[in-house]
Amino acid sequence: MNQNIRKITDGAMMAAIVGVVLIINRQMAGLLQDLLLFVFPLPMVFYAAKYGMKQSTVLYAAVVFLSFILSTPQTMFYVASEMLIGLFYGSGIHEKKPTGRIILVTVVLSVIVTMITMIVAAEFFGYDVAGELDMYMQAVDQAMTSTGMTLAVSDVKSFLMNIMIVSTLLTGVMQGFITHFLSRVMLKRLRIYMEPIKPLIEYFPPKWSGYIGIACVVMYGASVYRPLENVWANNVMQATGVTGMLYLAFFGYVALTFILRYMVGMPKGITVVVSMLLFMMMSLPMAILGFLYITTDYHRLVIHGGLNVKGGNGDA
Numbered sequence: 001m002n003q004n005i006r007k008i009t010d011g012a013m014m015a016a017i018v019g020v021v022l023i024i025n026r027q028m029a030g031l032l033q034d035l036l037l038f039v040f041p042l043p044m045v046f047y048a049a050k051y052g053m054k055q056s057t058v059l060y061a062a063v064v065f066l067s068f069i070l071s072t073p074q075t076m077f078y079v080a081s082e083m084l085i086g087l088f089y090g091s092g093i094h095e096k097k098p099t100g101r102i103i104l105v106t107v108v109l110s111v112i113v114t115m116i117t118m119i120v121a122a123e124f125f126g127y128d129v130a131g132e133l134d135m136y137m138q139a140v141d142q143a144m145t146s147t148g149m150t151l152a153v154s155d156v157k158s159f160l161m162n163i164m165i166v167s168t169l170l171t172g173v174m175q176g177f178i179t180h181f182l183s184r185v186m187l188k189r190l191r192i193y194m195e196p197i198k199p200l201i202e203y204f205p206p207k208w209s210g211y212i213g214i215a216c217v218v219m220y221g222a223s224v225y226r227p228l229e230n231v232w233a234n235n236v237m238q239a240t241g242v243t244g245m246l247y248l249a250f251f252g253y254v255a256l257t258f259i260l261r262y263m264v265g266m267p268k269g270i271t272v273v274v275s276m277l278l279f280m281m282m283s284l285p286m287a288i289l290g291f292l293y294i295t296t297d298y299h300r301l302v303i304h305g306g307l308n309v310k311g312g313n314g315d316a
Helices: 003-027 031-035 042-051 053-070 073-094 099-120 129-147 156-189 207-225 231-263 268-281 283-295 298-310
Strands: none
Touching: 003 031, 003 042, 003 053, 003 073, 031 073, 042 053, 042 073, 042 156, 053 073, 073 099, 073 156, 099 156, 129 156, 156 231, 207 231, 207 283, 231 268, 231 283, 268 283, 283 298
């Protein structure tokens, strides 16, 4: 088949798939976009990975116009944003860019879309942030009253708002990674070349990120025990602090996993369970371990002291 005809045929097929999904989504009152939003970029990932950014912009415009005809403004925003994620991901594959950079762009775009949807344009998309906060506050008050306990925060509403912001951030990160994994599975089945992923043990995060992370943790402690008079500034400090703690705790989880797996010799399943439990129950110690993992030679010691002794290959 002629190459130009093949491009048109593949583009028409991807647009048709999106159109069918939009019709089904409308008949189901938007259920698909609520449950399976992370699969929306896949048609664009396939086309962009095969033909590149320049050719895929035509399909992107066609799909957005199709969503304008077949769906609501909310769904149109979802389609435009998720297809944009797929466009960048697929074009990165086509141009053979490093996998880490592709994942980073995908996650950042997913976080931006999620934040816009849940926080910035909440009323337009039908989310009542204030109502949800009031509902959470009532639930917390009832729980504290029944147990006779008190929260170690001065402003419960601000604390819950920070939790909502951080959870929204993590939701975007999770959607970005799910989109990445599904895209790799699809492209592998279609035999489209992808740069191999390095084992996580071989990834060295920049040391400056560790220092920024520990500064965020200190900032969080200061905002809790010595809150600022400016509520918004205090909220920003707490949200930033929680994000920094989660970043460090994640690498603490990575460090502990490889220690238990390769230096102690613990079975893989038990290692994951133990590390996950400690990650959830002891976030501050895990954050400190993550800080050491990032900023010192501890990472190299894990590699040379663990992998060389046990003969592992770096797969968790």
